[in-house]
Amino acid sequence: QVQLVESGGGLVQPGGSLRLSCAASGFTLDYYAIGWFRQAPGKEREGVSCIKRDGSTSYVDPVKGRFTISRDNAKSTVYLQMTSLKSEDTAVYYCVTGLGSRCPQGDDEYDYWGQGTQVTVSS
Numbered sequence: 001q002v003q004l005v006e007s008g009g010g011l012v013q014p015g016g017s018l019r020l021s022c023a024a025s026g027f028t029l030d031y032y033a034i035g036w037f038r039q040a041p042g043k044e045r046e047g048v049s050c051i052k053r054d055g056s057t058s059y060v061d062p063v064k065g066r067f068t069i070s071r072d073n074a075k076s077t078v079y080l081q082m083t084s085l086k087s088e089d090t091a092v093y094y095c096v097t098g099l100g101s102r103c104p105q106g107d108d109e110y111d112y113w114g115q116g117t118q119v120t121v122s123s
Helices: none
Strands: 003-007 010-012 018-025 034-039 046-051 057-059 067-072 077-082 091-097 117-121
Touching: 003 091, 018 034, 018 091, 018 117, 034 077, 046 067, 046 077, 057 067
Parallel strands: 010 117
Antiparallel strands: 003 018, 018 077, 034 046, 034 091, 046 057, 067 077, 091 117
């Protein structure tokens, strides 16, 4: 079955960096768009970034220029490199897919979610 497993979260100081990984199984990663969402305490889930099968990417405005999404189809893994982290980036980060070619904005468009990985930015 489809599985998405995130890793790489942790505690980091403001200005620091983290790289999240999303290991996919149960489907051929090459063919589908994969996204990252996040949810901070008391806030709604927010789409952060998405990468399509052709490698084209999109980002929510607050992370543009700081986050980079990439994919390694041979390893069935998608990455989210996060730099210049801010306290407002603190959230649980989820890897998602709808097994489609697009990157829809709504979280209800994605049928498969990982368990999430906690990112905490604090001094």
